[in-house]
Amino acid sequence: MTGIDLDMRIRSFKLKLIFSYIFVIVLSFGFIAFFLDKKLEENSLRNIETSLTNQAYLVESQITAENIKNEDITHLEPLIIALSEKIKCRITVINSAGKVLADSEKSQKDISQMENHLYRPEVRLALAGGVGIDTRYSSTLKIGMLYVALPIKEKKDITGVVRLALPLESVGRILNEIRKIVLLGLILALVLAFVLASIIAAQTISPINRMIHVSRKFSEGDFSRRVLQTSKDEIGELAVTLNKMAQDIEDKIKEAKTQNQKMSAIFNSMIEGVIVINKAGHIISVNPTIERIFSVRRVDVEGKLFLEAMRNNDIAEVIGAALKRGESVSSEITLIYPVRRVFEVNATPIFDNKAVDGCLVVIHDITEIRRLETVRSDFVANVSHELKTPLTSIKGFVETLLEGALDDKENNRNFLKIIQDHADRLNSLVEDLLSLSHLESKEIALNKSNFNLRQQLEKVILGFKSQLKDKSIDIKNELPASISINADKDRTEQVFTNLIDNAIKFNKEKGSIRIYVQEEGDKIKVFVEDSGIGIPGKDISRIFERFYRVDKARSRELGGTGLGLSIVKHIVELHIGSVGVESTEGFSSKFWFILPR
Numbered sequence: 001m002t003g004i005d006l007d008m009r010i011r012s013f014k015l016k017l018i019f020s021y022i023f024v025i026v027l028s029f030g031f032i033a034f035f036l037d038k039k040l041e042e043n044s045l046r047n048i049e050t051s052l053t054n055q056a057y058l059v060e061s062q063i064t065a066e067n068i069k070n071e072d073i074t075h076l077e078p079l080i081i082a083l084s085e086k087i088k089c090r091i092t093v094i095n096s097a098g099k100v101l102a103d104s105e106k107s108q109k110d111i112s113q114m115e116n117h118l119y120r121p122e123v124r125l126a127l128a129g130g131v132g133i134d135t136r137y138s139s140t141l142k143i144g145m146l147y148v149a150l151p152i153k154e155k156k157d158i159t160g161v162v163r164l165a166l167p168l169e170s171v172g173r174i175l176n177e178i179r180k181i182v183l184l185g186l187i188l189a190l191v192l193a194f195v196l197a198s199i200i201a202a203q204t205i206s207p208i209n210r211m212i213h214v215s216r217k218f219s220e221g222d223f224s225r226r227v228l229q230t231s232k233d234e235i236g237e238l239a240v241t242l243n244k245m246a247q248d249i250e251d252k253i254k255e256a257k258t259q260n261q262k263m264s265a266i267f268n269s270m271i272e273g274v275i276v277i278n279k280a281g282h283i284i285s286v287n288p289t290i291e292r293i294f295s296v297r298r299v300d301v302e303g304k305l306f307l308e309a310m311r312n313n314d315i316a317e318v319i320g321a322a323l324k325r326g327e328s329v330s331s332e333i334t335l336i337y338p339v340r341r342v343f344e345v346n347a348t349p350i351f352d353n354k355a356v357d358g359c360l361v362v363i364h365d366i367t368e369i370r371r372l373e374t375v376r377s378d379f380v381a382n383v384s385h386e387l388k389t390p391l392t393s394i395k396g397f398v399e400t401l402l403e404g405a406l407d408d409k410e411n412n413r414n415f416l417k418i419i420q421d422h423a424d425r426l427n428s429l430v431e432d433l434l435s436l437s438h439l440e441s442k443e444i445a446l447n448k449s450n451f452n453l454r455q456q457l458e459k460v461i462l463g464f465k466s467q468l469k470d471k472s473i474d475i476k477n478e479l480p481a482s483i484s485i486n487a488d489k490d491r492t493e494q495v496f497t498n499l500i501d502n503a504i505k506f507n508k509e510k511g512s513i514r515i516y517v518q519e520e521g522d523k524i525k526v527f528v529e530d531s532g533i534g535i536p537g538k539d540i541s542r543i544f545e546r547f548y549r550v551d552k553a554r555s556r557e558l559g560g561t562g563l564g565l566s567i568v569k570h571i572v573e574l575h576i577g578s579v580g581v582e583s584t585e586g587f588s589s590k591f592w593f594i595l596p597r
Helices: 003-062 065-069 073-087 108-112 121-127 169-219 234-269 288-294 306-310 313-325 367-402 412-440 453-463 465-470 489-505 552-557 564-574
Strands: 090-095 100-103 132-138 143-154 157-167 273-278 283-286 329-335 341-352 355-365 448-452 474-477 484-488 512-520 523-530 578-584 588-596
Touching (some): 003 073, 003 132, 003 169, 065 143, 100 108, 121 132, 121 143, 121 157, 143 169, 273 288, 288 355, 306 313, 313 329, 313 355, 367 412, 453 465, 453 474, 484 489, 484 588, 489 512, 489 523, 489 564, 489 588, 564 578, 564 588
Parallel strands (some): 474 512
Antiparallel strands (some): 090 100, 090 157, 132 143, 143 157, 273 283, 273 355, 329 341, 341 355, 448 484, 523 588, 578 588
16 A cells, blocks of 8 residues: 555545544534424414414403494404504404404405304304414415404303414414524534534544554564554554564564575575475475576576476476375486486375375485495405405415425426515505505595695606616606695605506506696696507596496506505595596696695
């Protein structure tokens, strides 16, 4: 509702309040004036009738039956004219036959033309022996008249009637004066009522206006306002109720906001993907994890059907089953696009009054769990295989020696040398496993120091002098003479050792190894490039896994444990760095690692 509409309604209420007072007063005055007018009119007529009747008796005493019988006009006419002037009313003398004998306001000529009065109501009542009274319009005088007629008797016989007539104009004038006074009083009362009603309405509307103003703020969400009203009446009680309501709502809103912020923080920070679906299958909300998994935006998917927004039939079936059955449904699905991922999908129905109103879908990314399970399985198989081979050889040669070969002076030393080689291989394998386990535990403390990286590399290369000579491999240290880093010197040496060892083992005869660096801001990127046999593309993503070998038979033949590159990766990552490889099968391999300066 707009402010203009509200103001109009307030004014309308104020006018209604004012006019209700005026209406009550007008109605009251109307009833009073109506009954007062009727009462005054009745009382006036009654008083005039009584007065006129008394005067009629006085006139009747002046007229004799003989005058009527003899139609003594000469006596009657001056008599009634004289009496009429005294009592200020019209006097008419009528015989028992209804003939007008004399009239104080008519001449004999006019009387002769007057109609017979026998059937006039007041005359008939008088001829019947009573007092005849009637009020009617006089066709002769053209005005309203009050008539009082008395019989003139001779003993018990009625010889005629004397009638007095009085115009009602005086009664009307009196009544009109009274009506004017009543009307003036009504106008004054209305004016006073309007003033008082305006004052009372203003006093009534003022606190209501304040309440409306504050209520408008409430509707806009501002519940900090309060209604200031000190009266103890109903309006004061209403103000107290509004203030309490506002305080309660404000407290509830604060509580709801706090809960909403907590829920929103939980919802948005969950590593699991969460989708809220209504009973019609439309998406109500998704969290950021879902946006990352499906490469969608919340604003684009909210309000749409799940299949319309994300197009995954497996998840849609889980959602449909939860909505239909009204119970939790779980399923493991594999997402192929945009990347291959494995998810565990749990759909739990949401109930409203025991009816399914939607469902909550939680998507757990178990890709890493499944990968680790595969790696663990491969690790167990690889460790078993790596341990079984030397142990089988050792056991076989020991059994051979025990069966008599120990006395064979030509071969016993050769057998013991083979056993020693296999024992050394087992020892190397165990040491690498312990080192890798130690690195993966993240509990190792790096002993960092500033040192010259080129000089350290020269020391490592010197340790491979014989292997390089045996395969006629040319190695080039192209690191700048002044390059220094802050890192764990021994661990960095281990990284160079493992990478150069691999570069020699899998290189060609008369091949080459080139070690150089690229500076990237506050980091350095070191490359170990060889001219060896290269790595197939399908194996590059797994090359840094434990026990992963591209050419398993050759790796074992060259004495590798399959853990060197995995150790390199963990050492570099402990330095907050990263590793990688670029290779073309049959040509060369380029391993690199990045370390902070």
